[in-house]
Every structure is written in structure tokens, then in C-alpha cells.
Amino acid sequence: MRFDLAIIASWVEPGAKVLGLGCGEGELLHFLKTHKQIYETGIEIVESKVAKCIEKGINVVQGDLNREMEDYPDNAFDYVILSQTLQQVYEPEHVINSMLRVGKRGIVSFPNFGYWKVRAQILFSGRAPITEQLPYQWYNTPNIRVLSIRDFREFATNMEIRIIKEAATSPGRTPYTGTVIRFAPNLFATYGIFLLEKEISSA
Numbered sequence: 001m002r003f004d005l006a007i008i009a010s011w012v013e014p015g016a017k018v019l020g021l022g023c024g025e026g027e028l029l030h031f032l033k034t035h036k037q038i039y040e041t042g043i044e045i046v047e048s049k050v051a052k053c054i055e056k057g058i059n060v061v062q063g064d065l066n067r068e069m070e071d072y073p074d075n076a077f078d079y080v081i082l083s084q085t086l087q088q089v090y091e092p093e094h095v096i097n098s099m100l101r102v103g104k105r106g107i108v109s110f111p112n113f114g115y116w117k118v119r120a121q122i123l124f125s126g127r128a129p130i131t132e133q134l135p136y137q138w139y140n141t142p143n144i145r146v147l148s149i150r151d152f153r154e155f156a157t158n159m160e161i162r163i164i165k166e167a168a169t170s171p172g173r174t175p176y177t178g179t180v181i182r183f184a185p186n187l188f189a190t191y192g193i194f195l196l197e198k199e200i201s202s203a
Helices: 003-011 026-036 048-057 063-071 092-102 116-125 149-158
Strands: 019-021 039-044 060-062 077-083 104-113 161-171 178-180 191-196
Touching: 003 026, 003 077, 003 092, 003 104, 003 178, 003 191, 019 026, 019 063, 039 063, 048 063, 048 161, 063 092, 063 161, 063 191, 077 092, 077 178, 092 104, 149 161, 149 191
Parallel strands: 019 039, 019 077, 039 060, 077 104
Antiparallel strands: 104 191, 161 178, 161 191
């Protein structure tokens, strides 16, 4: 399993109810179901990826994650996971609020636009950056917004969302290896991963 997904998996308690948003071919949910005996549900819009999930025995719904989440009651899940998809959603504020409504906790990960190679490309070439984590040209990218680890921390503060855990990572020579970056993560990490819950107001 990919290094960043392994970190996410380590944060999920055995036997939990887990909703995977944009779950792709179900790699993470399948691992959690097999190794941690979770009760899984996935939402994925691409039909071919839904078929792969079904082949793995994953409970999956084909559809738009925003619309599908509306059908779930409050606190229906222990964890709601949005892995490497935040930069592709139209209304991230709405999505994260919905995650923390239907789930007791949310896990979010995304490419870090503050990474030094991204900064260097913009500075020295004056063009939209292309990296291993952001491999698209400006005109064909599925990413409709960019954010850094620092941006997300400020967003969480403004939204009164509590960050329970965070990890900043960079990949190794294969997708299955990597490093957790502890020094200046906004500069040296390629991905940010956050475990979240909604602050309870003391009114």
C-alpha cells in the first residue's frame, strides 16, 4: 500500500465504521477491512473504479460525494476519509463540514503546494509547476485549487476544526516507501495528512 495510505490506516481503530470519499479502486478500504475488520462504505464517481471495488468485496456507492453524503445521518461513521481529493473538489468548506457531520472524525490528505520544488519552479521558470505529485499541465489538470500545509492549518483554525494528528510526508524510491518530515514540513514535505474533529462550542 502507498506510504501515505499506510499512515492513514494506522490512525483508524479496529472495528470502526469508515466512509471513504473518492475511494478509487478501494485499496485503502480493502486493507482496513482485511487487517482491521472495519465496516466500510465507499463513494466513487468513476464506474470502472467502482467495478474494481466490487471485485475486492468493498461496499461502494457510485455517485457524487457531496450528494451521497447528504443521505447519511449525523455521526453515522467513526471516520470519513478524503485522500488526495481535496484539491479537486469545488466546495472544500462544505465537503469538510459534511465529513465532520456524518463522521465523528475526518482524515484529509493533499499534495503540498508549499513544497520547495514547486516554489523553485514558479520562481525560476515563471510557469505552472509540474512535479511527481502534481504531474499535469495547467490545461488538463483535475486539480482546481492549490493549497499548502500552512494554508490548511489556518483553514482548520478559522473553521473551528481541531487537528488531532498531522503528518507531513515525502515519498521514497517506490510508492510504498517514504519519510515523515518533521523539520519545516511546509517547505520539505510533498503531502499533508490531517486527522480532524469538529470543535464543540462551550455555549
